[in-house]
Amino acid sequence: MTIVVDLTLPGGAFPLGTLLDDDPDAHVELERVVPVGDRLLPFFWVSDGSVEHIESMLAEQAEVGEYELLTTAGDQHLYEVRWNSDLDGIVPAIEDNEGAILNGRGVRGRWELRLRFPDHDRLKAFSERCRESGVRFEVNGVYNPHVPSAKDRLTPKQWETMSVAHELGYFEVPRRATLAELADHFGVSEQAVSQRIRRALNTLLSVHQFEPDTR
Structure with missing residues (x-):
């Protein structure tokens, strides 16, 4: 196989x-x-x-x-x-x-x-x-044989946090959502949200995803 x-x-x-x-x-x-x-x-x-x-x-x-x-x-x-x-x-x-x-x-x-x-x-x-x-x-x-998706690499909380942050515009320039607003959405501290995002990004970037070139 x-x-x-x-x-x-x-x-x-x-x-x-x-x-x-x-x-x-x-x-x-x-x-x-x-x-x-x-x-x-x-x-x-x-x-x-x-x-x-x-x-x-x-x-x-x-x-x-x-x-x-x-x-x-x-x-x-x-x-x-x-x-x-x-x-x-x-x-x-x-x-x-x-x-x-x-x-x-x-x-x-x-x-x-x-x-x-x-x-x-x-x-x-x-x-x-x-x-x-x-x-x-x-x-x-x-x-064997399929490469796991980004979702498979993250914990459920990390995936949910990243998804909501993306949907609310946290990663856009300029941002449409702040860290405080994300913290309010999840009912946790800003530090907790920040740590989830950092750990998720570290996981995704430490094992390169080799996405198709978009040039």
Whole structure:
């Protein structure tokens, strides 16, 4: 049965890692469905960096064979890249075990990836291949086969608080509802409401949801 896994790994453990190591403000966003290996051309967005700096980093990467700037939108640049045939590390570990990168991003010196494998045996083989190659990662979640929704990740009180806050306009700019009004609605203190919101946001952001890109 298909299995999905969320991973966090150091910036240098994945191609394009130099962009993250040399520029802590850089943000690399992979397209939602990204093929791996040297047969297909993956696409990725880079934010918060000049074209000159980005391309100088790409030129220094041994994994990158060719690259092309496709478009620019504000401070976001869309690139297409072809990997060299001797690419090693996590990418061939994914490809050799029939895996696919569903989505991913690189920010603050680390990568967050969502991978899909045909079954548990392939996922186990992928993990062993990474260990043998010295690739270390943290597993944030394993789903079989569906990724839990935002609601499933929160407690009932957290979900209710976030839903009501959204409906009343607490997250809008400018706000249509205050923390005091939310506290009155739930009959609790402002501190209690604030803690629920902070804990809910922490839960949602600590395990990246990889929502579809809305560019």
